[in-house]
Amino acid sequence: MSSQLAPLVRNEVAKAARRKLPYFGIFAVGLLCVIIYFVGGQLNSTATANAWGYVGFSMQMVFTDLGPIFIIVFAAMLVAEETGTGTIRAALAAPVHRWELYLAKAVTGLFYMMVLSAAALLFSAALAVIHYHFGAVGDSLGVVYSRKQALQELAVGYALSWIPLGALVMYGLLISTLIRSPGAAVAAGISTLFLIDFTKHLVGLDPYIFTRYITYPWLNLLQIAQGMDYQWRPEVWRMMTLCGVSAFVTFSAGLILFVREDLNH
């Protein structure tokens, strides 16, 4: 029998499209971009020397706090809201395997993360062109990075930024599976995210927590914008390994819990 993954994803996206939260997330990110536009120059004039630097700076600011919060809120509600209201029972009473539903929810979480990330990039780029130009990056000696090179690196950085954010989605989904009340799941998701970020340096766990890489690709773009030497490797391999392992572990743990748990209350 064919997989029900595609219709399940369509259902999840259709449901999300009728909620206010995803739109509010996009609106909040847009608003933050506007605020950054007005205060960004004063905060970091070197970083905002050109459009590439402005976009890198703006994205870094968006994904320091607000972006991850909306991503984890969205992910934390994916399962918990359905178990809390009981709609999960109806979804699973159809010819659907639990793993298919869980995978569909993970795909939807990733999709929203990409939409939010794309919205932030579009807002940042749109605001950047008001004052700056997406041209070649140079210094007193001439062109350091051509426009094409800078654009390529922006694209690579943008794609790489999905990896830690994807791990964040899987973490939110795990929280959503563990906690059956949507409000409690959201609170647990946000509070643990902040708790980890505030304490990881103190206990020496920073190198092992994937959240350290959420803004990493944009820091690299800032270097490019300033005409500095940069290199993705080998740090990007560490990022991919750490985020990949985190995403795999949290996804697997959530999936096993979801497939095995009794959904009678």
Added chain:
Amino acid sequence: MMENPPALALQDLSKRFGRIQAVDHLSLEVEPGQMAGFLGPNGAGKSTTLYMIPRLVRPSGGRLRIFGVDIWKDYKKAIRSVGITVESPAFYEYLSGRKNLELAARLRDEVSPREIDEILQRIGLAERQHDRVRVYSTGMKQRLGVGRAMLGRPRLLILDEPTNGMDPEGTHEVLSFLRQQVRQAGLTVFVSSHLMSEVEEFCDTVFVINRGRLVASGRVKELLKPHERIVRVTFQGRIPDADFLSRHQQIRKAESVTADTLEITLERDDSAWLNQCLQQAGFRVSALAPKQKTLKEFFLSITGPRRAEGPPSINQPPSAPAGPETPPGQTPATPGGDQSHV
């Protein structure tokens, strides 16, 4: 595989939640083309049993087959022929009734928009289909739940308290509709309910569970066969006094129902003897008939008083399934969980 397998077959189905044995080696079979009632006091294990059908709860033991297909071997094949609502149906309240059906329909093959239209018409929600479920009454949600369960033309419909919150008219409409589907389309319906009159009126067979065990099952008509030993006698003029009744050893007891009617319990099934005896003593009997039992009375005689409620404790023997009132021919199960069918 059997040629005509039961629509639903539970075999030694058990579920234990920690120290609580919610379902205890439950075995039952629902034949195709029947409307079967599933009764039991609160905490008897009805909902847990129903939860195990779509694998929302993992059984601790036993097997569960739908039209001969084991749900743990081929879940999708088994569940494709089933429409089910467990407990009060939950919906995406921010979506319309129709959108909720469309989402559910997407997960079932071959559900056309026209079928959704038909279902909305049948459940009486065509005019309110575009309203958000948030503004629906409880009864409307129940009807939408029945509609959702009927998507994809299932052969077996499993409904948990489908008429909760419905007004009498709505209840009758929904159950009549289901009954019609059973008669005309060969649908099988397995419905749990607290409303005995519903089950008595609409169901062909009934399964009664208590403390997770099947305590009685059979055809409703058979289960509700009149008491031959309890006779209602209506008199014209004087009625027999206690002195007269106590002189006859065949009369175990007599209770006054109304001013001119007595309910007389005999030692054996012999209403003809009673009639003759009363006539000979000069009493004018205007009516004499074995007492018709209701499903409610039968249910209470099987499940016992309220102490039967609540989860059973381990090592506690099950209550006696039937007291002295249990008429012969009806089907109290043995305490071990085995049951005989009428």
